[in-house]
Amino acid sequence: MERKTRVRFAPSPTGPLHMGGVRTALYNYLYAKQRGGDFIIRIEDTDSNRFVPGAEQYIIEALDWCGIIPDEGVENGKVVETPSERHPHAPYRQSQRRGIYRKYAEQLVENGYAYYAFDSAEELSAARAACEAEGKTFIYNQFSRMKLRNSLSLPESEWRPMLESRNDWTIRFRMPENTIVKMDDMIRGHVEINTDTLDDKVLWKRTDELPTYHLANIVDDHLMEISEVIRGEEWLPSLPLHYLLYKAFGWEDTMPRFAHLSLLLKPVGNGKLSKRDGDKMGFPVFPLQWVNSEGEVSHGYREDGYFPDAFVNMLAMLGWNPGDDREIFSMDELIQAFSMDHVQKAGAKFNPDKAKWYNKEYLRSKSDSELADAFIPVLSSKGIAVPDRDWLLKVVALIKERATFVADFWTIASYLFKAPEEYAEKDVAKFWKEENYSLAFKVADFILAFDGEFSKEGLEGPLEDYIRGNEWPMGKVMNCLRLMLAGSASGLGIADVVTLIGKEEVARRVAAAKAALC
Numbered sequence: 348m349e350r351k352t353r354v355r356f357a358p359s360p361t362g363p364l365h366m367g368g369v370r371t372a373l374y375n376y377l378y379a380k381q382r383g384g385d386f387i388i389r390i391e392d393t394d395s396n397r398f399v400p401g402a403e404q405y406i407i408e409a410l411d412w413c414g415i416i417p418d419e420g421v422e423n424g425k426v427v428e429t430p431s432e433r434h435p436h437a438p439y440r441q442s443q444r445r446g447i448y449r450k451y452a453e454q455l456v457e458n459g460y461a462y463y464a465f466d467s468a469e470e471l472s473a474a475r476a477a478c479e480a481e482g483k484t485f486i487y488n489q490f491s492r493m494k495l496r497n498s499l500s501l502p503e504s505e506w507r508p509m510l511e512s513r514n515d516w517t518i519r520f521r522m523p524e525n526t527i528v529k530m531d532d533m534i535r536g537h538v539e540i541n542t543d544t545l546d547d548k549v550l551w552k553r554t555d556e557l558p559t560y561h562l563a564n565i566v567d568d569h570l571m572e573i574s575e576v577i578r579g580e581e582w583l584p585s586l587p588l589h590y591l592l593y594k595a596f597g598w599e600d601t602m603p604r605f606a607h608l609s610l611l612l613k614p615v616g617n618g619k620l621s622k623r624d625g626d627k628m629g630f631p632v633f634p635l636q637w638v639n640s641e642g643e644v645s646h647g648y649r650e651d652g653y654f655p656d657a658f659v660n661m662l663a664m665l666g667w668n669p670g671d672d673r674e675i676f677s678m679d680e681l682i683q684a685f686s687m688d689h690v691q692k693a694g695a696k697f698n699p700d701k702a703k704w705y706n707k708e709y710l711r712s713k714s715d716s717e718l719a720d721a722f723i724p725v726l727s728s729k730g731i732a733v734p735d736r737d738w739l740l741k742v743v744a745l746i747k748e749r750a751t752f753v754a755d756f757w758t759i760a761s762y763l764f765k766a767p768e769e770y771a772e773k774d775v776a777k778f779w780k781e782e783n784y785s786l787a788f789k790v791a792d793f794i795l796a797f798d799g800e801f802s803k804e805g806l807e808g809p810l811e812d813y814i815r816g817n818e819w820p821m822g823k824v825m826n827c828l829r830l831m832l833a834g835s836a837s838g839l840g841i842a843d844v845v846t847l848i849g850k851e852e853v854a855r856r857v858a859a860a861k862a863a864l865c
């Protein structure tokens with residue numbers, strides 16, 4: 348029987364989700380939705396030392412903003428804590444599943460795949476120091492384990508009572524000796540490794556009665572019937588252990604398939620894309636803004652004005668291609684087109700200009716009405732009352748081609764909403780000459796006296812004819828007019844500006860400029 352596709356995104360709430368993490372979630376989501384499968388979110392919070400308050404909520408809000416909606420694990424923005432028809436595997440937070448794991452770890456001990464280890468922190472540091480003194484690295488493995496204190500090296504009469512009397516023991520995986528682990532990765536193909544290079548990882552800790560990542564991850568993937576594990580390549584070194592754990596539990600038949608995604612790389616140079624690159628070059632590496640416990644603010648795509656669909660489209664293309672040169676995909680189109688065969692093995696270089704390009708493309712494709720709605724809060728933040736709807740739609744239609752972000756509307760056209768408060772010094776020095784502005788005043792009079800249809804289409808031709816007919820220098824006159832009306836010599840066409848602000852306002856601005864500049 349064909350197995351139902353069930354994939355999971357399993358973040359640890361250790362801070363804000365990096366955009367690489369969002370991409371992992373996205374690829375899981377696309378993979379599941381294409382197959383009519385389930386996308387599950389599981390919070391892997393068994394390492395309490397790395398727990399960061401607010402991180403879990405951040406992750407869920409970020410995925411929600413991107414439209415990556417889980418089938419299981421989260422409902423109404425909260426991680427589900429009690430099983431139900433829709434969420435049969437709850438709780439989805441590993442710290443709430445702590446009671447589940449011990450028996451699995453002990454089952455491994457009983458079957459000879461794991462053992463109890465009683466080395467205290469001091470003993471382990473001493474062993475580490477002794478190795479380092481000889482120029483070697485300490486590894487808890489087949490070569491050192493019999494010299495350490497565990498249920499393999501000590502007689503049972505000695506170790507068994509310690510299970511009761513001490514609370515600092517662990518259960519470690521007994522890595523088999525000189526065994527080749529043969530693994531398959533959906534992106535990287537076949538991989539083999541000899542177990543002699545691997546260590547005896549801790550699986551469960553008595554101190555906090557919690558599993559480590561490896562045990563919890565395998566047990567939960569099994570219990571949650573995960574069919575494919577799609578995750579970052581930083582987990583590739585753990586794959587042999589995970590394979591061996593499936594084998595040790597006797598779960599090989601239902602073991603998921605694995606796909607390890609390559610890293611997102613910095614725009615310049617080599618290496619992983621980091622927050623520092625973002626800070627240095629002025630782009631966000633997080634989906635949403637994040638404020639850490641020291642009050643430091645990290646940029647987020649959302650707050651920087653990116654559209655979630657543009658961000659998602661851009662992310663999808665970082666490491667995947669559709670096999671042709673198409674670049675614009677909605678979420679539904681991505682679901683259709685996504686294929687693991689076209690996920691690249693090599694790291695994907697992030698290009699902040701491409702992120703902006705995507706936003707510009709999406710902005711242009713949005714309706715004037717949607718953009719007007721998004722612009723109103725920007726206007727309010729500048730103290731501008733909500734303008735007449737039809738008028739605002741005209742403005743948006745006029746300026747959207749020039750903008751990358753909705754906030755750019757303000758930079759491009761603030762003078763349509765309020766009179767300029769100053770005049771660009773450089774432009775004044777360059778263009779504000781009597782021989783030009785005297786003509787510009789005459790043109791302003793022509794505009795104010797114009798009795799045809801006062802619209803861009805109605806005015807543009809007659810205005811140009813008037814200037815040309817008088818053989819006045821078009822560019823110089825227009826620059827002076829723009830200086831008076833917009834505060835700088837660059838900007839929108841004069842016929843657009845004057846018909847949008849209206850004759851009264853034109854008259855006011857011309858008078859104000861005259862007073863200020865002449």
Ligand code: GLU
Nearest residue numbers: 357358359391564578582
């Ligand atoms: N909790 C791991 C992480 O934070 C999950 C790794 C996995 O998907 O197996 O990335």
